[in-house]
Amino acid sequence: MTLQCVDARVSAGGRELLHGITATLRPGRFTAILGPNGAGKSTLLSLLSAQRRPDAGQVLLDGQPVQALGAHALALRRAVMPQESAVAFDFTAREVAELGRYPHRKQPTADEAGIVEQALAATDVAALAPRIFNTLSGGEKARVHLARALAQVWAPLPGGAARWLLLDEPTAALDLAHQHQALRLLRGWAHGQGVGVAAVLHDLNLALRYADDALLLAHGEAASHGPVAEVLTAERIARIWGIGCTPVRTGDGVLQYFFN
Amino acid sequence: MTAPRLAPRTALVLGLALVLLAFMAGAASGAYPIAPAELLRMLTGGVQDTPAQLVFLNIRLPRLLLGVAAGAGLGVAGALMQGLFRNPLADPGLIGISSGAALAAGVVIVLGTQWFPALPHTLGSWTLMLAAFAGGLSVTLLIYLFAQGPSGTHIGLMLLAGVAVNAVAAAGLGYLNFIATDEQLRNIQFWLLGSLGGARWSAVALVAALVAVACTAALAWARPLNAIALGEAQAALLGVNVERVKRAAVVITALAVGAVTATTGIIGFVGLIAPHWVRLVAGPDHRVVLPGAALLGAALVLAADAVARTVAQPAELPLGVLTAFIGGPMFLLMLRRFRSRV
Amino acid sequence: MSTTRRTVLSAALAAPLATWAQQPKPPRLVTISGAITEVVYALGAEAQLVGTDTTSLYPAAALKTPKVGYMRQLSAEGVLSLKPDAVIATTEAGPPVVLDQLRSAGVKVELVKSEYTWEDVRAKVQAVGRAAGREAAARELQARLDAEWAQVGQQVAAAKGPTPRVLFILSHGPAPQVAGQGTAADALIRFAGGVNAMSGFTNYRPMTAEAMASAAPDVILTTDQGIEALGGVEKFWQRPELALTPAYRRRAVVSLDALLLLGFGPRMPQAVREVHQRIHSS
Numbered sequence: 029m030t031l032q033c034v035d036a037r038v039s040a041g042g043r044e045l046l047h048g049i050t051a052t053l054r055p056g057r058f059t060a061i062l063g064p065n066g067a068g069k070s071t072l073l074s075l076l077s078a079q080r081r082p083d084a085g086q087v088l089l090d091g092q093p094v095q096a097l098g099a100h101a102l103a104l105r106r107a108v109m110p111q112e113s114a115v116a117f118d119f120t121a122r123e124v125a126e127l128g129r130y131p132h133r134k135q136p137t138a139d140e141a142g143i144v145e146q147a148l149a150a151t152d153v154a155a156l157a158p159r160i161f162n163t164l165s166g167g168e169k170a171r172v173h174l175a176r177a178l179a180q181v182w183a184p185l186p187g188g189a190a191r192w193l194l195l196d197e198p199t200a201a202l203d204l205a206h207q208h209q210a211l212r213l214l215r216g217w218a219h220g221q222g223v224g225v226a227a228v229l230h231d232l233n234l235a236l237r238y239a240d241d242a243l244l245l246a247h248g249e250a251a252s253h254g255p256v257a258e259v260l261t262a263e264r265i266a267r268i269w270g271i272g273c274t275p276v277r278t279g280d281g282v283l284q285y286f287f288n
Numbered sequence: 289m290t291a292p293r294l295a296p297r298t299a300l301v302l303g304l305a306l307v308l309l310a311f312m313a314g315a316a317s318g319a320y321p322i323a324p325a326e327l328l329r330m331l332t333g334g335v336q337d338t339p340a341q342l343v344f345l346n347i348r349l350p351r352l353l354l355g356v357a358a359g360a361g362l363g364v365a366g367a368l369m370q371g372l373f374r375n376p377l378a379d380p381g382l383i384g385i386s387s388g389a390a391l392a393a394g395v396v397i398v399l400g401t402q403w404f405p406a407l408p409h410t411l412g413s414w415t416l417m418l419a420a421f422a423g424g425l426s427v428t429l430l431i432y433l434f435a436q437g438p439s440g441t442h443i444g445l446m447l448l449a450g451v452a453v454n455a456v457a458a459a460g461l462g463y464l465n466f467i468a469t470d471e472q473l474r475n476i477q478f479w480l481l482g483s484l485g486g487a488r489w490s491a492v493a494l495v496a497a498l499v500a501v502a503c504t505a506a507l508a509w510a511r512p513l514n515a516i517a518l519g520e521a522q523a524a525l526l527g528v529n530v531e532r533v534k535r536a537a538v539v540i541t542a543l544a545v546g547a548v549t550a551t552t553g554i555i556g557f558v559g560l561i562a563p564h565w566v567r568l569v570a571g572p573d574h575r576v577v578l579p580g581a582a583l584l585g586a587a588l589v590l591a592a593d594a595v596a597r598t599v600a601q602p603a604e605l606p607l608g609v610l611t612a613f614i615g616g617p618m619f620l621l622m623l624r625r626f627r628s629r630v
Numbered sequence: 631m632s633t634t635r636r637t638v639l640s641a642a643l644a645a646p647l648a649t650w651a652q653q654p655k656p657p658r659l660v661t662i663s664g665a666i667t668e669v670v671y672a673l674g675a676e677a678q679l680v681g682t683d684t685t686s687l688y689p690a691a692a693l694k695t696p697k698v699g700y701m702r703q704l705s706a707e708g709v710l711s712l713k714p715d716a717v718i719a720t721t722e723a724g725p726p727v728v729l730d731q732l733r734s735a736g737v738k739v740e741l742v743k744s745e746y747t748w749e750d751v752r753a754k755v756q757a758v759g760r761a762a763g764r765e766a767a768a769r770e771l772q773a774r775l776d777a778e779w780a781q782v783g784q785q786v787a788a789a790k791g792p793t794p795r796v797l798f799i800l801s802h803g804p805a806p807q808v809a810g811q812g813t814a815a816d817a818l819i820r821f822a823g824g825v826n827a828m829s830g831f832t833n834y835r836p837m838t839a840e841a842m843a844s845a846a847p848d849v850i851l852t853t854d855q856g857i858e859a860l861g862g863v864e865k866f867w868q869r870p871e872l873a874l875t876p877a878y879r880r881r882a883v884v885s886l887d888a889l890l891l892l893g894f895g896p897r898m899p900q901a902v903r904e905v906h907q908r909i910h911s912s
Contacts, residue, residue: 103527116374117572319711602708603699
């Protein structure tokens with residue numbers, strides 16, 4: 029039960045954004061997609077979510093090409109949290125989160141409303157539920173979108189297929205506390221529920237703390253893929269980002285870096 | 289800011305009550321004096337064949353029903369367009385139905401006798417209606433086809449194409465105005481100002497049937513339209529077939545507004561205001577906005593028509609004048625709210 | 631009860647009453663078009679008039695009758711609320727649906743076509759006579775008007791001297807138009823012994839300086855309302871399009887009330903006489 033891209037290439041406007049990326053993501057693991065700006069992280073995520081077709085190569089979910097699965101079938105199994113998403117009209121935060129349950133409208137569970145409430149609570153926006161989404165702050169909006177994504181794949185699938193959460197810079201708008209809370213939550217979903225989580229992150233230390241694996245992109249290519257601490261060596265960081273760093277071990281034994 | 293709102297069921301019941309109220313008011317008003325007691329007798333089936341009965345059954349009643357159909361059609365189409373364009377300022381005219389119908393009507397009025405002299409004899413007064421209907425649909429089709437890109441219908445392109453095509457249609461109408469005789473000019477003007485005066489039972493039945501189908505069909509797209517409020521990309525990721533939604537919205541709007549405009553001429557602002565008011569009162573969920581806009585649109589048209597028929601008795605004001613008088617200032621109020629958010 | 635039954639019944643009732651030389655109630659009339667309203671007053675049948683349209687401005691009493699609106703956009707219910715027996719209008723009245731609705735409500739709808747000849751006036755007199763139930767009075771009026779018309783015609787034919795080139799300007803609004811063939815004004819100019827300075831087109835066209843100059847009218851014919859709309863005769867002559875015309879040099883303008891001039895009603899002989907006299911003397 030994997031989500032893979034095989035030799036995927038994407039070009040746009042005469043430029044090649046991704047040059048033949050091959051990577052396999054496994055459920056039950058939190059993969060951080062890392063790399064400098066313009067490395068192709070969002071493009072890769074859009075391939076994995078089937079939002080975009082590769083110009084060459086394939087994207088496979090459990091061995092089947094994602095394009096063959098159809099939008100509805102995909103929506104039942106994977107949820108995407110966008111980098112930002114403007115919402116037209118004055119929908120409330122609850123209504124926005126509720127939209128995550130749209131794919132399940134034909135076969136609702138016994139407690140649809142309950143799922144939405146729990147999802148809102150999980151991202152700490154329960155108190156904001158009755159407020160108009162467009163009046164919320166950037167961070168609050170992001171957490172509502174995260175709740176929506178969680179709601180979409182809340183219940184385990186009949187047949188036991190893996191669920192997937194794909195997130196494009198989920199922590200970008202969040203404050204310090206909520207950054208940690210969100211990533212902790214995602215890690216819990218990966219380990220506790222066997223959900224496959226892939227998130228584009230910029231903060232290497234957050235990745236080191238919460239992710240299991242790292243997929244490092246540079247110039248449209250996969251520079252490295254493996255356990256996060258193995259991928260993010262000081263030498264590689266210096267090579268890819270051009271910035272020196274000093275490793276430290278925190279009190280609870282997690283590798284982190286001080287940057288120069 | 290929290291959102292104090294009416295529950296959907298409450299809102300729709302209120303809407304229905306407004307329609308019934310407006311219907312009653314419309315039934316009781318008009319240049320021809322009909323006593324309320326007599327009215328009640330007529331409505332409860334006491335057939336009498338008095339002149340008042342004839343006036344009510346052949347002139348006032350079809351007009352009222354046309355008003356309901358027109359308001360409902362315009363309201364639901366407005367809601368569909370606003371959902372499609374994700375903008376509360378959208379209205380059915382954006383996709384060219386009104387201008388196409390107006391151009392076709394102008395052609396028939398000015399050039400009809402020259403180009404198709406046989407037509408009025410075969411089709412009679414249906415000529416203008418059918419031409420306007422065909423014109424509206426053709427122009428909308430043109431705009432829709434123009435907006436097709438490699439990844440389906442491009443909403444932005446459709447909007448721009450609509451602007452351009454509307455301008456061309458307006459120019460065409462301008463030219464027709466130029467070559468028209470005085471009589472033809474006045475006829476075009478009155479057609480453009482809109483009126484429920486052309487209500488014959490045959491026409492009303494057709495329009496009502498089309499609008500009923502349109503409203504029913506529209507309801508099926510309520511939840512997908514909610515999802516589309518997140519943006520087309522996000523909606524697709526939720527499993528919405530966005531292309532199908534666009535096509536359905538355009539087709540339903542074209543049929544409903546085309547049929548209405550062909551019979552009544554241009555009635556403005558209803559499609560713009562009705563959905564907005566529903567949203568203000570009951571929230572933006574399309575499951576309440578679509579039916580609510582239909583109900584509120586019907587009530588609006590009935591109320592405006594009742595005023596049109598009584599304020600200048602025994603003459604009547606064109607309906608479009610009244611909906612513009614009410615709608616124009618309302619539109620400005622809406623813009624103020626929108627502006628404070630931008 | 632159907633309208634045919636009612637008509638039969640009322641006719642049956644009328645027969646014995648008529649033997650007492652009592653007239654059946656005179657038909658109630660709604661007239662659409664100023665000229666037709668004038669005919670009603672000329673016949674002395676104004677007591678039967680229950681409503682007129684907005685173009686019915688003469689005589690002054692007509693202004694006080696209930697107005698059913700503009701002739702091309704009538705309201706069925708509005709007309710019916712006046713309970714007319716007959717509606718007399720020109721073929722310009724509309725919308726057609728409303729006329730149908732009036733007919734199906736049992737109202738007689740008499741339509742007169744405008745050909746811009748003397749026949750128009752005769753047709754209007756006859757139509758009103760029929761609808762008002764005053765055929766005899768109508769024949770009398772017709773005879774009187776025919777005699778007036780014949781007299782004016784002789785006067786015009788006897789006039790000596792060159793035929794004045796006349797141009798008619800219509801100014802409803804900011805864009806004045808000139809009359810070509812097939813208009814009421816064109817016909818009137820001919821009847822009055824002039825020639826339309828504009829030729830080669832039908833209906834009205836916008837006024838341009840070049841067209842005016844090449845037409846070279848000796849006299850401008852227009853309506854009082856038009857002059858008023860422009861702010862008076864002085865302002866009228868300030869229009870640049872007129873500056874190159876012979877009429878401008880002579881300040882030759884003839885203006886009459888619009889309905890009198892173009893209505894093709896019972897005052898037409900009077901209108902023609904006046905225009906004839908004034909275009910020859912200016």
